[in-house]
Amino acid sequence: MTPHIALIGGTHGNESSGIQIIRNYRRLGLPDAAQGLNVSLHLANPAAINANVRYVEDDLNRQFTPARLRSNDASQEAVLARHLNETLGPKGHSDVDLVIDIHNTTSNMGATLILLDDDAFNVQLARYVKQQMPQANILLEDEKPYNEHAYLCTLGKRGVMVEVGAQPQGVLREDILLQAQTMTEIILAFCAMSDKPDLPPCSAFRLGENVMYPLDDFGLRSAMIHHELQDRDFLPLMPGQPVFRSFDGKDITWWEDTPTYPHFINEAAYHKLDVAFASASQITL
Amino acid sequence: MTPHIALIGGTHGNESSGIQIIRNYRRLGLPDAAQGLNVSLHLANPAAINANVRYVEDDLNRQFTPARLRSNDASQEAVLARHLNETLGPKGHSDVDLVIDIHNTTSNMGATLILLDDDAFNVQLARYVKQQMPQANILLEDEKPYNEHAYLCTLGKRGVMVEVGAQPQGVLREDILLQAQTMTEIILAFCAMSDKPDLPPCSAFRLGENVMYPLDDFGLRSAMIHHELQDRDFLPLMPGQPVFRSFDGKDITWWEDTPTYPHFINEAAYHKLDVAFASASQITL
Numbered sequence: 001m002t003p004h005i006a007l008i009g010g011t012h013g014n015e016s017s018g019i020q021i022i023r024n025y026r027r028l029g030l031p032d033a034a035q036g037l038n039v040s041l042h043l044a045n046p047a048a049i050n051a052n053v054r055y056v057e058d059d060l061n062r063q064f065t066p067a068r069l070r071s072n073d074a075s076q077e078a079v080l081a082r083h084l085n086e087t088l089g090p091k092g093h094s095d096v097d098l099v100i101d102i103h104n105t106t107s108n109m110g111a112t113l114i115l116l117d118d119d120a121f122n123v124q125l126a127r128y129v130k131q132q133m134p135q136a137n138i139l140l141e142d143e144k145p146y147n148e149h150a151y152l153c154t155l156g157k158r159g160v161m162v163e164v165g166a167q168p169q170g171v172l173r174e175d176i177l178l179q180a181q182t183m184t185e186i187i188l189a190f191c192a193m194s195d196k197p198d199l200p201p202c203s204a205f206r207l208g209e210n211v212m213y214p215l216d217d218f219g220l221r222s223a224m225i226h227h228e229l230q231d232r233d234f235l236p237l238m239p240g241q242p243v244f245r246s247f248d249g250k251d252i253t254w255w256e257d258t259p260t261y262p263h264f265i266n267e268a269a270y271h272k273l274d275v276a277f278a279s280a281s282q283i284t285l
Numbered sequence: 286m287t288p289h290i291a292l293i294g295g296t297h298g299n300e301s302s303g304i305q306i307i308r309n310y311r312r313l314g315l316p317d318a319a320q321g322l323n324v325s326l327h328l329a330n331p332a333a334i335n336a337n338v339r340y341v342e343d344d345l346n347r348q349f350t351p352a353r354l355r356s357n358d359a360s361q362e363a364v365l366a367r368h369l370n371e372t373l374g375p376k377g378h379s380d381v382d383l384v385i386d387i388h389n390t391t392s393n394m395g396a397t398l399i400l401l402d403d404d405a406f407n408v409q410l411a412r413y414v415k416q417q418m419p420q421a422n423i424l425l426e427d428e429k430p431y432n433e434h435a436y437l438c439t440l441g442k443r444g445v446m447v448e449v450g451a452q453p454q455g456v457l458r459e460d461i462l463l464q465a466q467t468m469t470e471i472i473l474a475f476c477a478m479s480d481k482p483d484l485p486p487c488s489a490f491r492l493g494e495n496v497m498y499p500l501d502d503f504g505l506r507s508a509m510i511h512h513e514l515q516d517r518d519f520l521p522l523m524p525g526q527p528v529f530r531s532f533d534g535k536d537i538t539w540w541e542d543t544p545t546y547p548h549f550i551n552e553a554a555y556h557k558l559d560v561a562f563a564s565a566s567q568i569t570l
Contacts, residue, residue, distance in 0.1 A: 020509075023505065023532075024532050028533055106453040106455075106456055167453075168391040168451075168452075168453035168454060168456075168553050169453060169454055169553060170454070170554075171391055171551050171552075171553045172510075172551075173509075173510075173515060173551065174510065174511065174512040175512055177509070220308065221457075224305075224457050224458075224459050224462070225457075225459065226459065227458075227459040227460055230459060247305070248313055266456050266458065268455035268456045269455075271455045
């Protein structure tokens with residue numbers, strides 16, 4: 001059976017790499033890596049793309065839990081999610097073998113492959129991506145079962161996200177586009193292989209938890225990301241190293257007694273949530 | 286007479302440096318550089334700041350032409366502009382000696398002082414800023430008379446903008462904040478001097494015109510900023526050097542027969558306008 005791959009851009013309307021990759025593949029044809037695959041191309045949130053915003057009313061990429069998909073929420077993105085569940089799902093019973101959803105971040109995360117499961121397929125994929133693109137980061141978010149995730153890519157039998165930065169919202173950088181495209185085509189090439197290669201284990205990161213900004217009595221931030229942490233996504237943050245600098249000039253250092261691997265450092269989309277970064281541990285896949 | 290300086294942040298609600306500088310000065314007190322000055326602090330567009338967007342309905346920093354201020358436009362920002370004209374203006378008859386409006390750009394423009402006139406005050410200010418902060422860029426936008434500009438800062442007898450990048454919208458970077466604060470305090474120190482220093486001429490840039498992205502038959506961009514131009518704001522772009530890379534892989538080179546000094550390269554806020562960058566010539570002030 002020819003594998004069915006759904007390739008998605010514009011789940012967030014101001015993350016330009018995926019939008020441009022879909023437009024380019026539509027205009028110029030699919031890449032060689034797609035040979036032997038049934039690849040469908042999707043721009044997930046046209047209204048948000050048109051408005052050049054992350055979302056119009058609610059974050060589309062937080063709508064795909066079973067409970068949200070059963071709800072009658074009337075927000076534009078909740079309605080859109082139920083429509084996408086009909087075309088790409090239904091979740092848990094989809095004909096799509098893999099959904100690849102392409103994102104950007106304002107954090108300096110380079111090309112990051114986000115996996116939601118560590119089954120044999122995902123582990124083999126991680127090792128292949130890391131072999132073909134050694135500078136890539138592999139991030140495993142397995143804090144909950146695959147089907148409980150709220151991400152669009154979980155509509156497929158399997159789903160992964162390509163997350164590339166640093167790129168400001170609404171900006172298309174050539175260097176970031178090329179990284180997103182390279183990782184996407186490596187994933188397609190892997191899917192097209194009838195015999196998956198047997199590769200040695202690779203290093204990866206497992207999501208920890210969100211670390212919040214310190215807030216003052218008015219709910220406003222009292223500190224910013226320290227310049228020594230800024231742009232150092234996935235590099236070790238050691239106990240005692242600076243994390244925040246308060247606006248009255250004091251340093252706040254890493255308070256845990258083990259190192260962590262911060263990512264999504266100073267991500268613009270988490271502004272309203274006051275998330276400073278996410279922590280991670282180093283693992284082998 | 287004590288000079289009256291109005292210091293403004295949040296004219297665009299997702300440009301964080303100015304917003305934070307105003308909040309810090311309110312909370313922690315004015316800097317030493319403000320001694321001898323009557324400094325008022327303003328967050329220009331609270332609704333846009335709260336929503337973390339550039340503007341709610343219309344760009345506030347394009348509302349301050351005499352014609353727009355006489356209009357009955359009902360957009361939130363047009364109404365806000367008329368209110369600001371009452372508190373900081375009226376335009377052309379203000380008691381405010383200087384409005385300093387602090388902005389951010391996603392372009393790699395470093396710390397840039399934008400002047401709208403080349404009278405003796407502005408020239409002396411440019412020379413002083415350049416002496417105190419040699420890495421700063423001075424940009425003169427004098428393509429129209431001072432009062433015909435649509436910028437908020439033109440409510441004052443004089444007005445300048447502090448424009449610092451690269452910083453994504455909605456993100457606060459420590460390095461960018463410090464540059465914005467340093468330039469702001471240098472301007473305040475200049476204003477506080479009863480005898481302005483007599484300094485030698487300095488290099489600066491004069492705004493040319495907007496250079497647009499090439500568009501296809503559907504009105505979509507057919508090319509992106511070339512990686513060799515990206516982040517090279519205010520560096521010379523020579524005839525024949527690459528400007529754009531088309532999505533089908535062709536380079537488009539600088540078509541004029543004289544060099545230019547691009548800035549606002551790949552600025553997110555100009556996305557909808559399809560402005561790729563602004564050109565400039567090198568001048569001496």
